[in-house]
Amino acid sequence: MKNLILSTLLMAGMLCHAPAAVAAVEYKIVTASARGTYIKIGQDLAQFVAPSADIKLDAQPSAGSAENVRRLRYEPGVKLALVQSDVYQSFLDIAAGGNAEARAMIRPLRVIMPLYNEEIYFIVRADSERNFIHEIKNARINAGESGSGTALTSATLYRLMFGEPMPDAKASFLSNEEALAKLVTDKTIDVVAVVAGQPAKLLVDMKPESRKLIKLLKFDPNHASSEAALKTYFAATVRASNYPNLLTADLPGLAVKAFLVTYDFQLKDTESHLRNLARSLCQNFQSLQEKGHPKWREVELALPDLGRGWFYYAPTAREIRACIAGETKPGTPVKSPAVKACPQQERILGLCK
Template identity: 55%
Template sequence: MLKTILAGLTGLIALLFTTLAVADDAHYKITTGPERGTYIQIGQDLSKWVAQPAGIALDVLPSKGSAENVQRMRYEPGVKLALVQSDVYQAYVDMANSGNADAGTTIRPLRLIMPLYDEEIYFVVRNDSPMKTINEIKDKTISVGLIGSGTAQSATTLYRLMFNQPIPEQNAQHLSNEDALAALIVKKIDVAIIVAGQPAKLFTDMNPDLLRQIRFLRVDPNAPETARAKQTYFPATIRVSSYPNWLKEDVPTWTVKAFLVTYDYNLRDTVGNLNRFADSLCTNFDNLQEHGHPKWKQVKLDLPALGKGWKYYPPVERHLRACMAQRTAMRANGGTAAPQAAAANTQKVTGRPCSDQERLLLLCGK
C-alpha cells in the first residue's frame, strides 16, 4: 500500500515538474529569408537542433531578407535572433559612422552570436544571352532583389564597385527571386541577381524545362571590374555537385558572409535563455553539420576578430568560448576563423531627400 502511494506521489511530482518546465519554455522568433531560400532552412535547423534541446520554442519567420530581419529583431516583440549578411551589417555601420543618426540608433545595440557560412551571389541570364561574364552586366536591365533584402544590398554594392557608378534607376527592378526568374525567362529583364547558399531550393525545386532556359555568368579573373569587386567580396564557386542535373561545369562567382545576430539584452531571463541556446549550439553542433542544410558543413565553431563597429554578445560569447575550449581539450585527449558582419534599423529621414542607400536599408520612407 505504502509503495503504491509513494509511486503515485512520484508520478505526480514528475508530472508537476514536466508541466512547470513546459510552462517555463521561452517562446522566441528568428527572422530568416524567402520561403525557398537558404536562410529559412538554417533557421529551421537552429529551431530543431539547438533551440528545442535548450527548452526554447523558436518560431522561424520568413522575410524579404537581411535589412528587414534586423528591423524586426529590433522592434518586433518576441524576435530575438536574425540572420544577416555581412555587407548589410557593414552598410549600417558605415552609415552610422558617416553621421546617420537613424543608422546609429539601429546598429549600436545589435550584437553578433557567430559567423555562419558564405552565401553565393548568382548572376542569372537567359541561355540565349550574349553575356558570358559578370563584368558585362553594365547598362543592362537587372533585378537586384526586393527593397529590404540582403540581395538588393549585395547587387547594388557590387555594381557600384565594378563600374564606379550606381545602377541607373531605369535599369533596376526590385523583384522577388521567383518573379525575377520569371521576368528573365519572358525577356522583361536581362539579368537576375540572387543571393543564396548552395544548393539553393530556388534552383533545385525549379522545373527542369525552365532551368534549361537559364544559366549563370562567370567571374572573369582578368577584368578590371573583378579587381574592384574584391575590395568587399570574396571569390566563390558554384559547384556542379550542388546542381548535378543542370550544371555541366563549376562557375566562379562572388560570395558574401552570413551571421547570426541578436540584441544586447540584459534581462535575466533572456540572458539565461540565450546562454542555454549558446550551450546547446556548441553541444549540438555536430548534429547541425550531420543533419542540417549542407551549408552547416562550412560553418566553423569559431569567434574570429571583428571589424570596427561589430561586437559579439558578451554572455553568449563567454559560453561559446568556454564550450569551444572544452571541445578542443576533449579532442586533444581522445577551426579556423571567419569574417565580419553587418545590420541596423529604420526611421524616416526628414527634411531632405532619401538616398538610394538609405532606401535599401529601410532607413527612410519608400
C-alpha cells in the same frame, strides 16, 4: 471515511508542492525567403539546438537581411536573425555618416557567430550575349526585393565594380520568381540577382529544360572591376554537382558571409536562455553538420575578429569560447534557466522618410 479524507488531503498537499513543469520560452528567428537557405538554417537551429536550451524557436520567413535588422531591433519576440555581412556593414557605414535611424538600429545589435558564405548568382537568358558578371553594367537588373539582403548586395556590388550606383530607371525589386518569369517571357528584365547558399532550393528545383532558358554568369577575378569587389566579397565556386539540371561544369562566382545575430539583451532571463542556446549550439554542432543543411559543413565553431564597429554578444561569446577550449564537454546537460535626396543604398535599407 476518515482515512479516505486524510489520504485525499495528503495527496492534494503533495500535488501542491510538486515542482511545476518549466515551459519552453517562445522566441522567433527571422531568416529570408521560404525557398532560400536561411530559413532551413533557422529550422535546423529550431530542431537541433533550441530544445536543449528550453526554447521553442519559430523560424520565420522575411524579405531578407535588411528587414531582419529592423525586425530584430523592434519586433517583440524576435531574438535572433540571419544577416549578410555587407548589409550589417552598410548600416554601420551609414550610421557613421550621421544617419540617426541607422545608428539606432545597428548600435545595439550583436553577433553570436559567423556562419558560412552565401553564393551570389546573376541569371540571364540562355541566349544572352553576357557571360560574365562584369558585363551587367547598364543592364535591366532585378536587384531583389526591396528591403532584402539581395537588393543591398546587388546595389553594393554594382557600385564597387562600376564606380556608380545601379541606374534607378533600370532597376527593379521583384521577388526571384516574378523576376525570372519576366526574364524569360516578356523579357523586360535582363539580369536577375539571387543570393542563396548552395544548394539553393530555387535553382535545385529547376527542371533540365531550364538550361535552354537561362544561364548563370561567371566571375572573372582578373578583370579590372573585380579588385574592388573582392575587398567586400569572396571568390567562390558554384558547383555543378549542386545544380545538375542547370550546370555542366563548376562556375567561378562570388559570395557574401552570413552571420547569426542577436540584440544586446540585458534582461537576465533572456540572457540566460541565449547563453544556454550558445552552449547547446556548441554541444549539438556535430548533429547540425551531419543532419542539417549542407551549408553547416562549411561553418567553423570559431569566433574570429570582427570588423570595426562589430561586437559579439558577450554572454554567448563566453559560452562558445568555453566550449572551444574544452571546458564544456559534449553531452553535458544544458541547465534550464530560471528630407534630403535619399541615396539608393539607404532606400534599399528602408532608411528614407
